[in-house]
Amino acid sequence: MQSLVTSCGKVRWVHGHDSAALSREAAGMFAEVLRTEEQPVLGFATGASPLQMYAALVEQTAADPALQAAWRRAHGFNLDEYVGLSPSDPRSYHAYMMANLYNHVPIPRHHIHIPDGTGDLEVACRRYDDLLTQLGPPHIQVLGIGRNGHIGFNEPGDSLELRTHVADLTETTRRQNARYFGSPDEVPSRAVTMGIGDILRARRIVLLAFGASKREALERAFSGEVSTRCPASLLQLHPSVTVFTDQDVRPALLRG
Numbered sequence: 001m002q003s004l005v006t007s008c009g010k011v012r013w014v015h016g017h018d019s020a021a022l023s024r025e026a027a028g029m030f031a032e033v034l035r036t037e038e039q040p041v042l043g044f045a046t047g048a049s050p051l052q053m054y055a056a057l058v059e060q061t062a063a064d065p066a067l068q069a070a071w072r073r074a075h076g077f078n079l080d081e082y083v084g085l086s087p088s089d090p091r092s093y094h095a096y097m098m099a100n101l102y103n104h105v106p107i108p109r110h111h112i113h114i115p116d117g118t119g120d121l122e123v124a125c126r127r128y129d130d131l132l133t134q135l136g137p138p139h140i141q142v143l144g145i146g147r148n149g150h151i152g153f154n155e156p157g158d159s160l161e162l163r164t165h166v167a168d169l170t171e172t173t174r175r176q177n178a179r180y181f182g183s184p185d186e187v188p189s190r191a192v193t194m195g196i197g198d199i200l201r202a203r204r205i206v207l208l209a210f211g212a213s214k215r216e217a218l219e220r221a222f223s224g225e226v227s228t229r230c231p232a233s234l235l236q237l238h239p240s241v242t243v244f245t246d247q248d249v250r251p252a253l254l255r256g
Ligand code: GLP
Pocket: 045, 046, 047, 048, 049, 050, 079, 080, 143, 144, 145, 146, 147, 151, 152, 153, 173, 177
């Protein structure tokens, strides 16, 4: 794989043409945390972006008994969940995580933490933040990026919330995620999501952005300006972000 690593300010940029190879490299960063931390705390995301990374992590785990042992001590935290979908709903992020990662690695079931989108949401948010405080912050957090620059379900707006909260989804996001539901109308209008503060507390952040549809969001996120109108731009403030992308973007931050 041809990969160009440019250290620009605090963002490490890994560019290549093969998203599977980039995803394997990202999976290697998670494997490294699993191998080195006594009680590894891993932050996970959903959507199409991390799918190849999860497949690679499952493959690396199957081939390595030390990784299998490490998973037994690990805790996993997810960014978000739709309001109103129960864990057994195949469209829920719970179901996504079981199908794409957790059913294939030996993590204890009670070490799997995903926000609860049913029942009393305020209680669910506080409980999630308490758990994050108690066990976290994650040693490493993977993120995708929405076309409007959202991370988790922290949508663009006049302000951003720091802690886990209930977010109203924008029409853009509901349209973008309609492929999993049939039509935009069927996409829940709200979600429980970790806040920006929760995300930025992770020790290392891995952002995966593949395909031309992510190009503009990447340019904005690393333009050198920080704005709540592009939540991913706050990643520029984090001390350890690695971006894996197959897009030939040259955000201002990289040019400087
Ligand atoms: C959803 C998730 C985000 C994800 C984004 C991008 O809205 N809440 O965490 O990053 O979609 O999804 P994809 O990777 O499918 O493009």
